[in-house]
Amino acid sequence: MKTILSIFTTVIILTFLTAFSTAGTTAPQDLPEKVEAFMAALIETLDVVPGYAIAIAGPEQALFVKGYGTTKAENGAPVDSHTQFYIASSTKSLTALAIASLAERGLLDLDTPIKNYLPSLAGAPAGEVTLSQLLSHSHGLMEEALTLRTAFTGDYTQAILINIIRNLPLSETPEAFAYSNTGYVIASLVLEQTFGKSWKTIVEEEVLNPAGMTATTAYVSALQDDYARPHSWYGVKNSFPLVKQDSTMHAAGGHFSSAADMARWLQVQLSGGSINGETIFAPGLVAGTHLPRVELDAEFYTYKRHHYGYGWYQADYDGMVMYHHFGSFSGYRSHVSFIPELGIGVVVLINDTSRPGFNLPDMIANYVYDLASGKETPETPYQAEIAKIAEMIAPMAGHSPPDRPRNAPGDEAKYVGSYSNPEFGTFHFEMKDGELQVSIGILSSKTTYMDDGAIRMELTPYQGTLGVFQEDENGTITGFRFRGTSYTRLD
Structure with a gap:
């Protein structure tokens, strides 16, 4: 096998060498042609990702904006510069600028405790943190329930979220950087309580409309028909239904966008607030979101991250400062970055989150x-x-994921019922077509059983999670345990 793979590796390298041997000399003015050659070789070599959308921009104009592949592996439309992809956590930079814009006009104070905006948090640890801390992930609040409800299940009201926030504990090092969705979700509640409208509307008014980002939306219900569908490569390109709805498009990861729109976003960052030479945002506003607010020491891919601002990481790239924010969610990955020293930024959006891609x-x-x-x-x-x-994917290529045996016990109907936790929500188990199925909020899944009796679910496609039913000394099912949290049986 090693010999075969070594030969395969050699062929791959030769493919790249051939692709670039006639591409001419490397120079900035040849950038579009070079990127085209690179993408052609990549796609020919790795038939993993259904669609790519790429934007390269400078401070004054877009330099390259193009789509590759299709929106869906089977019968999809060609990806172009206007195709919408979910950008996941890259949303944070949009939300942060909207809040900074309101603060610049004196409508918010980034350094006052948020209990002044959310009075019901008075007396709670969360009430003492500031918007600045929320936007820079230096608030110290620890939680999982808020993220589960807003990003996955959609099972919440503002009252439920506030009650969860009131009871959040602080970490032992509350001012240290700790990345999560928490701060941005709480910040969105500040926006909604203060201005009486959805955070989505506020980001649209403060950022998207001024920047002319017309294809960028926080509403799944507003997507174009040919948006990029989610996939996960496992031998073949497996498409699956989008597991996002309007209710789970949240302020920490709640936008679809296109390469053309994100090219405009890069121009805003590199120019300090202008697009095509026209000033859009107040002087200093955009640059203020780039400023380092908290130190960190972390690595992602080849990037050594050392600071975080408002919605932007700072990292070292080959001795230069790279500002970036990436995103990933079931079926999507986004890369958004810019290097001021080079005067360019790059966005790459794909509709796959498998390991190879x-x-x-x-x-x-x-x-x-x-x-x-x-x-x-x-x-x-x-x-x-x-x-x-x-080399890694060669043995799997062309083979669809195997069906998992259910291994179901003969009495699995005994698990039918609802299991609730006041923070996290309610699991519902019911028999459908002779099999136990589960749902929580907008998520649902069929089930299989592990050898130890644990139940396996795919509440998000191709991401299995385990749970265990609990019973008393009489063998009566009393609860369900999932990711360290107990849910009490209601019926």
Whole structure:
């Protein structure tokens, strides 16, 4: 097998060398042609991701905006510059700028305790944190229920969320950086309580409309018919239903966008608030969101992250400062970054989150930055990486995921019922077509059983999770335990 894979790796590298041997000399003005050649070789070598949307922009104009592949593996429309992809946590930079814009006009105070905006939090640890801390992930609040309800199940009211927040504990190092959705979700409640309208409307009014980002939306119900569908490669490109609804499009990860719109967003960042030479945002406003607010020491792919601002990481890239925010969610990955020293930014959106494709957006962006920085053969370091991925997937290619045996006990109907936790919500188990199925909020799944009796669910596609039913000494089912949390049986 090693010999076969070594030969396969050699073929892959030769494919890349051939693709670039006639592409001409590397220079910034050749950027579009070089990117085209790189993408052609990548797609030919790794038939993993159904669709890509790429934007490269400078402070004054878009330099390259193009789509590749299709919105769906089977019978999908061609991806173009206006195709909508879910950008997940890349939303945070949009939300942060909207809040900073309101603060710049004196309508919010980023440094006052949020109990002044949410009086019901008075006396609670959460009431003492500030918007600045919420936006920079330095608030110290620890939770899982808020994220589960707002990002996954959609089972919440504002009253439920506030009650959860009131009871959140602080970490032992509350001012240290700890990435989560928590701060942005709480900040969105401040917006809604203060201004009497949805955070989605506020981001649209403060950011999207001024920036002319007309394809960017926080509403699944407003998506175009040909938006990019989610996939996960496992031998073949597996498409699956979108598990997002309007209710789970939240302020920490709640927008679909296009390459064309994100090119405008990059221009805003690199120019300090202008698009195509026209001033859109107040002087200093955009740059203020880039300022380092909290230190950290972390790595993602090739990036050594050292600070976080409002919606933006700062990282070292080849001795230069890269500002970025990425996103991932079932079926989607986004890369949004810019390097002021080079005067360009890159966005790569894909509709796949499988292991083979996960870091391809980052690799593509790195190639663009290496090209822009004048490296002689910037494709060289990525040939081995591409070959390694191709080698890894070769044994699986062409094979669909195997069906899991159910291993169901003969008396599984005894589990039918509702199991509730006041913070996290309610699981509902019922028999359908002779099998136990589960739902919580908008999520649902069939079930299988592990050898130890644990029940396996895929509440989000291709991401299995385990739960265990609990029983008393008489064998009566009394509860359900999921991710360390107990849910009490109601019936």
